[in-house]
Amino acid sequence: MELLLQGLRKAIEMILSGDPVILEITWRTLKVSLTAIMISTLIGLPAGMMLGLIKFPGRKLILTLINIGMGLPPVVAGLWITLLLWRSGPLSDFELLYTPTAIIIAQTLVSLPIVTGLTATAFQQINEKLIMQIKALGATKIQLVLILLKESRLAILAGIIAGFGRVIAEVGAAMMVGGNISGETRILTTSIVMEVSKGNFDIALALSFILMTIAFLITFCLTYLQQRKRSQ
Numbered sequence: 001m002e003l004l005l006q007g008l009r010k011a012i013e014m015i016l017s018g019d020p021v022i023l024e025i026t027w028r029t030l031k032v033s034l035t036a037i038m039i040s041t042l043i044g045l046p047a048g049m050m051l052g053l054i055k056f057p058g059r060k061l062i063l064t065l066i067n068i069g070m071g072l073p074p075v076v077a078g079l080w081i082t083l084l085l086w087r088s089g090p091l092s093d094f095e096l097l098y099t100p101t102a103i104i105i106a107q108t109l110v111s112l113p114i115v116t117g118l119t120a121t122a123f124q125q126i127n128e129k130l131i132m133q134i135k136a137l138g139a140t141k142i143q144l145v146l147i148l149l150k151e152s153r154l155a156i157l158a159g160i161i162a163g164f165g166r167v168i169a170e171v172g173a174a175m176m177v178g179g180n181i182s183g184e185t186r187i188l189t190t191s192i193v194m195e196v197s198k199g200n201f202d203i204a205l206a207l208s209f210i211l212m213t214i215a216f217l218i219t220f221c222l223t224y225l226q227q228r229k230r231s232q
Contacts, residue, residue, distance in 0.1 A: 011206035026210060029168070029187040032100050036107035037164045040115045044163075045156065048119025049145070052126075063120060069113030077109040078173030085177070098179040103187070106173035111163035118159030122152040157226040161219055168215045188214075 014022045051063060083089055085097040096102045126148060134144050149156070171189035178185035180194060188211040195204035 011209035014206055014210070022207075022210070024183070025186055025188055025191055025207075026214070028100060028185075029189075029211070030214065032103045032107060032174075032187060033164065033167045036104045036167045037111055037115075037160065039104070039108045040111040040163050041160055044112050044115030044159070045119055048116045048121075048159075049123055049148070051116070051120040052123025053131075053148075063117075066113045066117045066120065070117050072110055072113065073172070074106070074110050074170050074174075075172035075176065078106050078176030081106045081109065081173065081177045097177060098181060098185060100178070100185055102177040103174045103185060106177045107167040107170055110170060110173065111167045114163040114166055115159045118162065119152070119156055122155030122159070123148065125155075126151060154226055157222060161222045161226070164218060164222070165215065168211070168218070 051059060051066075081102060082097065084091045085094070085102060086092060087097075096105070130151070131144070131148070134147055139147065169189065171193055174180075174185075174187060175190050175193065178187070178190065180186050180190040186194075188207055192204045192207045192211070195201075195207065
């Protein structure tokens, strides 16, 4: 208990003192995580809509693969990205390994199936009679899409919340593709692992409190938006 209180005091001290290293790590964590979930949403939302609404050969296989991808271990994603970006890999010319961009790619890979899969499930649950009724009223394709998005907004936001929770807590892939380089690729999760390995449990706990606070605040905002939309 004393160690927990010490970690909490350390976290408050770091925040109030404006520690430049902590601010840099926190900002980088926010930047890569929010970028990754934004990319996942931009790709996963239309992909999920298509899979949920359009029936075509191979659709069930794709949905099965996406559902499998929802449980993809982050270290496996990190390994694949590392092999692609390695100096002998097919994407080595881009020199992205051990950069924040590599972390974003890895985090996108682990969050994309979640956003896509939950969006597809949401649109699969829409009653076909509702779609036929909207079309019968003369709605254009864009109007139809907007109406269906509004109908599924709660489930879509749930997918985004789940995807964000996956990337903000991710450590294995980030460590593998980013290298935990000070001033370049170090984020809160990899910093916690490093401090624990050094035996600095008070600092590790302080960083964990900062990470949990960030995750709580962003998740709270998304949940508030979700529930606010529900009441409208």
